Amino acid sequence: MTRTLRLGYVPLLDAAPLLLAEALGFAEEEGLHLNLHPAPSWASLRDMLALSQVDAAQMLSPVPVAMALGLGRSPTRFEALSVLNLNGNVIGVSQDLAVRMRAQGHEFGFDDPRCAGLALLAAAGQLRIGVPFAISMHRELVQYWLAALGADPARLDIRTVPPPQMAAALAAGDIDAFCVGEPWGSVAVEIGAGALLLPGAALWASAPEKVLATRLGWAEAEPGLAGALLRAIWRAGRWLDAVENHAVASELLTSPGRLTVSPDLIERALTGRMVISLQGQERQTDRLIVFHAGAANFPWRSQAAWIGAALARRNGLDVAQTSKTAAAVFRSDLYRLHLRSTGTDLPAASEKLEGALASSTAVASERGQMILPADRFFDARIFDPSAPLR
Amino acid sequence: MFAAVGLPHGRSGLFNWPEYRFAADMTQRLSIVVVEKDRERAMLIVDGLRDAGNFDVMVIAEETGLARRIAQRNPDLVLIDAGNPSRDVLEELTLATAPMQRPVAMFVDQSDGAMTKAAIEAGMSAYVVDGLRADRIKPILDAAIARFHMLQKMRIEVAETRRALEERKVIDRAKGILMRARGIGEEQAYALLRKTAMDQGRKLPEVAQALVMTADLLK
Numbered sequence: 001m002t003r004t005l006r007l008g009y010v011p012l013l014d015a016a017p018l019l020l021a022e023a024l025g026f027a028e029e030e031g032l033h034l035n036l037h038p039a040p041s042w043a044s045l046r047d048m049l050a051l052s053q054v055d056a057a058q059m060l061s062p063v064p065v066a067m068a069l070g071l072g073r074s075p076t077r078f079e080a081l082s083v084l085n086l087n088g089n090v091i092g093v094s095q096d097l098a099v100r101m102r103a104q105g106h107e108f109g110f111d112d113p114r115c116a117g118l119a120l121l122a123a124a125g126q127l128r129i130g131v132p133f134a135i136s137m138h139r140e141l142v143q144y145w146l147a148a149l150g151a152d153p154a155r156l157d158i159r160t161v162p163p164p165q166m167a168a169a170l171a172a173g174d175i176d177a178f179c180v181g182e183p184w185g186s187v188a189v190e191i192g193a194g195a196l197l198l199p200g201a202a203l204w205a206s207a208p209e210k211v212l213a214t215r216l217g218w219a220e221a222e223p224g225l226a227g228a229l230l231r232a233i234w235r236a237g238r239w240l241d242a243v244e245n246h247a248v249a250s251e252l253l254t255s256p257g258r259l260t261v262s263p264d265l266i267e268r269a270l271t272g273r274m275v276i277s278l279q280g281q282e283r284q285t286d287r288l289i290v291f292h293a294g295a296a297n298f299p300w301r302s303q304a305a306w307i308g309a310a311l312a313r314r315n316g317l318d319v320a321q322t323s324k325t326a327a328a329v330f331r332s333d334l335y336r337l338h339l340r341s342t343g344t345d346l347p348a349a350s351e352k353l354e355g356a357l358a359s360s361t362a363v364a365s366e367r368g369q370m371i372l373p374a375d376r377f378f379d380a381r382i383f384d385p386s387a388p389l390r
Numbered sequence: 391m392f393a394a395v396g397l398p399h400g401r402s403g404l405f406n407w408p409e410y411r412f413a414a415d416m417t418q419r420l421s422i423v424v425v426e427k428d429r430e431r432a433m434l435i436v437d438g439l440r441d442a443g444n445f446d447v448m449v450i451a452e453e454t455g456l457a458r459r460i461a462q463r464n465p466d467l468v469l470i471d472a473g474n475p476s477r478d479v480l481e482e483l484t485l486a487t488a489p490m491q492r493p494v495a496m497f498v499d500q501s502d503g504a505m506t507k508a509a510i511e512a513g514m515s516a517y518v519v520d521g522l523r524a525d526r527i528k529p530i531l532d533a534a535i536a537r538f539h540m541l542q543k544m545r546i547e548v549a550e551t552r553r554a555l556e557e558r559k560v561i562d563r564a565k566g567i568l569m570r571a572r573g574i575g576e577e578q579a580y581a582l583l584r585k586t587a588m589d590q591g592r593k594l595p596e597v598a599q600a601l602v603m604t605a606d607l608l609k
Contacts, residue, residue: 041477043515051506072484134482160482162475165453174454315485 004033005229008048008057011038011259012163013182013269014085014210015058016249017291019258021236029235030228041162042133049213050076056229058084059213065307065326066135071315080211080304080330081219082230082297084237088209088269088289089138089200090185091116093177094170097123098195098277108195110276110283113202113378117149120177120197127151130161130169130178138179140310141203148379167193181209182269182289183261189275190265196276199285204355206296206375208303209289211330219334227338234297234339241292246270287373294360294373295347299330302351305385323388327351336366345370354383420526421446423460425470425480427453435469435537442533457482467527468517469534472510480517494520505531512538557595564598567605 009015021027022034037054039045042063049057064078093101097120102108106119120127127146131138139158146156161169163184169175171193178188179200188194200207212233219226240249249270250263259266268274272288275281290296308326312319332350339346348364355377362369377383422445426432432449439447450459456479460468470477484494494517505528509516512535518527561583568579587597 040473041475043477043481044472047472047515051510053510072481133478134485159457160479162478164475169454172454 002028002031002033003225003228004035005056005225006035006037006054008037008039008045008054010042010045010058010163012184013253013259013266013289014088015259016240016253017084017233017236018058019253020240020249021232023252024236024239026232026235026239027229030232032225032228032232034229034232042136046074049078049215050074052215055218055225056081056212056214058210060133060136061208061211061303062135062137062140062307062311063133064211064213064329065304066311068325068329069308069311069315069317069322071135071311077216078213078329079216079219080213080299081226082212082233082335083208083299083303084210084212084233084291084297086206086208086290086296087199087201087287088181089141089179089207090182090196090274090288091142091177091179091198091200092170092185092188092194092196093120094173094175094194095192095278096173097176100124108197108276108281108283110196110198110274110285111202113145113198114149116197117145117151121146121149121151121155124176125155126157127155127177128157128159128175130166130175130180131158132160132163132166132180134160135311137207137209137307138181138200140307141200141207142179143314144310145203145378148381167191170194183259183265186265186268186275187261189277192278195278196274196283199274199288201285201287203378204375205287205357205377206290206294206373208299208307211299219331223338226334227341230335230338231342234292234342234344237291237297240270241290241296243271290373294371297335298347299332299335300347300350300352300354301327301330301332302354302383302385304328304330305351305388306354306383309383309388319388323385327385340366347372351385354385355380356382419444419446420467420522420530421448421463421465422530423447423463423465423468424449425456425460425468425474425476427451431541434541435534438533438537439530442529445530453479456480466519466522467530470515470517471538472513472515477515483517494518505535508535508539512536513542514538557598560595560602561598564601567601 007018009018019036022036027034039048042060045057046063048054064080066072067074067078100123101119104119104123129142131142142158161175163180166178166180166184167188170178170188171191185196189196239245246267250267253259253266254261254263269289272285274283274285276283305323305327308323309319312322336346345365345367348366355375357372357375359374360371363372422439424432424435424447426435426449436447436449439445448463453476456476460483468480514535516531564583565576565579568582569576583597584594587594
């Protein structure tokens with residue numbers, strides 16, 4: 001018997017696992033039919049999930065954490081069943097700023113956050129940076145990056161701009177820079193509004209970008225459905241990560257009713273071959289967006305703790321208490337429970353030192369050993385979830 | 391739902407606020423901001439609000455600097471189309487630091503399910519300043535929901551009419567193509583299209599569209 005689930009998403013590249021789980025039959029294989037509902041904004045999607053108009057939704061990874069902390073004052077609670085993707089964001093600057101940075105000798109290497117950040121701060125006065133949502137990894141990454149470089153907070157004005165309006169806002173001079181999920185960064189390059197400066201992955205090599213969120217308690221009340229959904233999306237992520245599928249994925253994702261950009265732009269992000277300026281300069285980058293490899297979907301409690309600590313610092317909450325509350329929002333226990341039947345290996349631990357891996361490293365797994373990819377922060381700081389104050 | 395949590399005695403939600411705003415609340419004119427790009431739609435909403443009472447209503451059509459403009463105005467209530475992507479910009483305001491002035495997404499208190507449902511169906515979202523008294527808000531929201539509802543119906547109607555017109559144009563073009571190609575009259579051309587559609591189990595406009603597209607390719 002096929003059961004129907006309603007899923008909400010925002011039309012972005014990282015909605016791909018949800019869209020393809022249905023389109024390629026991974027859901028059907030699990031006895032599911034996914035009814036997909038696009039949302040015009042993150043606020044709408046959050047409301048749709050909270051009001052049970054959908055059963056599960058793609059969500060900015062800090063949103064369920066912020067809700068657990070009472071930020072935004074929603075009485076509803078969400079939990080994250082899996083990470084949909086690591087990374088996927090790019091940072092770009094206006095044409096005007098790019099010209100000034102080039103004049104000062106910056107070469108737009110697209111790989112060195114320290115050099116790029118210092119060049120940006122040197123070329124800009126007041127810096128207005130657009131991010132898609134007030135509570136988002138985009139915002140946390142930008143804040144982390146510029147603070148680590150010693151930027152005066154008074155110079156920074158981080159404001160919300162909906163992704164489809166980001167390129168236009170940059171062109172109109174309403175913002176000087178942005179951090180946004182693909183394909184919207186590439187759209188800004190295409191219309192000549194600006195140049196890409198860095199991939200988000202350069203700031204944090206394995207940043208949990210979007211999660212699969214459900215209302216607190218739903219997954220435990222509906223274990224059959226939750227497990228089927230998790231596995232279908234996990235398989236879609238595995239398919240998406242395979243190099244040979246990138247071209248087909250780009251076409252599938254841009255077919256009518258899905259993403260409204262050209263397949264060419266989608267393919268750039270999937271392959272990591274980015275065009276960073278209107279002059280057509282290309283930069284090859286690893287792990288621009290990761291849907292599967294290296295236990296990418298495992299919801300590490302330490303990732304949530306990092307998000308909690310970051311939100312706590314910015315909102316004047318108790319850091320230690322907050323990161324503890326936050327860690328519980330990422331349900332690594334449920335993920336284990338439901339993914340084991342796929343035969344995939346799972347990490348032995350549910351927390352790790354975030355930022356400790358400078359390169360791919362073998363770690364203990366349920367069945368022996370598995371390889372985790374680099375998860376380094378650009379400034380080499382290490383976040384220990386048991387001592388979040390450091 | 392996106393109302394207060396952690397209030398004393400487990401009180402939460404829009405329509406049972408503790409009255410801790412200011413006493414002047416009852417006498418002051420409520421100020422309302424309507425975020426709407428389309429001038430005609432905005433005017434219809436404003437008219438609806440005028441009928442509901444004496445409010446200080448301002449329309450913001452610009453997307454740029456939306457959060458700043460609203461913060462400057464400091465309204466009691468913000469109304470916005472739920473389908474407007476700029477809703478995310480307003481969420482910034484809900485995290486503002488001054489606690490008493492903080493707007494809360496009204497979307498919506500679980501204690502008034504009927505109003506929640508009506509707002510969703512009408513495609514309306516609202517942000518209400520924390521602590522505003524429920525009896526003052528309800529008539530405004532009722533009026534606003536009614537207007538959003540009407541606008542939504544109008545939008546559907548217009549879209550459907552437009553589609554019907556488009557279809558008729560395509561069918562006329564397809565008829566023209568058949569008349570020229572096969573030297574038949576208008577009625578015969580139409581009959582042929584209808585028969586083809588029936589034989590193939592497709593809709594008439596689809597068949598006409600396919601014919602027009604093919605003819606364009608062969609030009």
